[in-house]
Amino acid sequence: MTSGLASPVGAAQVPAPMTGKTLALHDLSLALRSGVRGPGAADWLRTQSMPTDLQPNTIENISNGRLLMALSTREFWLLEPDADASAAAPPSAAVATEAWPLYNQHSHAWLVLAGGPKADMMAKLCGVDLRENAFALGQVAQTQMAHISVIVAHHLWRDTPVFSMFVDQSLADFAWTALSDAMSEFRASTD
Template sequence: MSAPVRVSPLLDAQRSQASKWTQPEGMQSVAAFGPGDAAHLHQVGIGDLSFRRRAGVKGTGAAAWLKSLGIETPERPNSWLRMPDGTLVLRLGMTEFLVEDVPGGGHAARMQATAPSHGVYPVPRFDASLVIAGREALELTRQTCAFDFATLSPQAQTVAMTSMVGVGITAIALNGSDGLRYRLWCDGTYGSYLWSTLVEVARDLGGGEVGLDALGRIAQV
């Protein structure tokens, strides 16, 4: 395996638990924590999707600039959409956007390589990005956050920016064949604390951390 060019902000918190490593999108990430990964995912599993490439932009000209790059934007503040190629586009407040590629996607790289126009300000994104899945996922959020995640509707495509265990997060709910799951983003420097705390609570609920191998398609879409 060649040397990674990117490192997950959660690496230090995961290093001692990992049993197998991988490098999606050039980022050193955990492929497996142990034989219990799949069982964790069924109960309540937390995965690290920080490897997915993302870029941010804000300003009154941001929506038009993204459109010129072929990136669709949600109409409503605090909402999200998924483009036909799987790219997630989140509208954070009125004029800020977070774009996250699916593996192999090129929108984030194109945004970073294109000079911003008038009224467009790049927002560096070094997020820790998590997914919470499993039948106790909602219970995990209830124990760690005052915001009611049950109001996050995948159909309404709502974005919530709130505080979870004292860390500012952005959250959405997604539907999958395996049920509802939540995607979270937070500043990478708080990532290890958020990860460790959520894993601790998840273990109390019979779940825990899940590597990318067990996440499978959840890590890809």
């Protein structure tokens, strides 16, 4: 618990290697994320030289290993998987006219699922078709998984296609357990 931050995932375990068919689950809850919401959100993105043409429910790799995720035309998440979360107070004041910062650093746990059969495994928990032909790289689904709400984003991380999953932090332990259980039948297979 360096920096005074503690991940909501209490059951964290050493992730399996990300090779072949094996699935790996990573806890990125202590990685940096922020966001902005409101009618002025897109305008604010422009002032920050970030893309403003994202369709709702898409995600894009932008500069410096960062990702920009659009949940609607007026809500954007900035994800920095390889940077550490800050221990400062989350900003609350409007960043521009009708654009307010999000508290997503603290509200949501960030889990990352990697490996070949990740869509098959997710089909055990989630009613949305997450296979490549229905849920291509760059797509985002706000849906439910194991009876809880989740945001699933399909993107590249360290050159590997992964699902980033954001769940309410109070349900992080539950989500981790449900995912690990569903993964167990895939864990042994390698190729």
